[in-house]
């Protein structure tokens with residue numbers, strides 16, 4: 128029998144982010160937080176940019192500002208359409 132106790136350190140230094148580093152959208156779903164923890168971006172950005180180039184992503188690769196901006200503006204439009212069409 129072991130009497131060794133595992134003391135858990137509470138309040139780790141890890142900063143919790145609530146917004147995507149890339150598109151600045153708030154993290155909503157659990158997946159967004161998971162992706163933010165591992166890839167510094169939300170789930171959508173992960174699918175759009177990181178998934179296909181995980182190695183480069185981990186090495187610091189990020190999409191160009193111009194690419195990012197058009198991606199964000201498309202997202203914004205889609206987001207608006209969605210909220211306008213919301214029936215509930």
Ligand SMILES: [Zn+2]
Pocket residue numbers: 147148149150151152168169170171172173
């Ligand atoms: Zn994002």
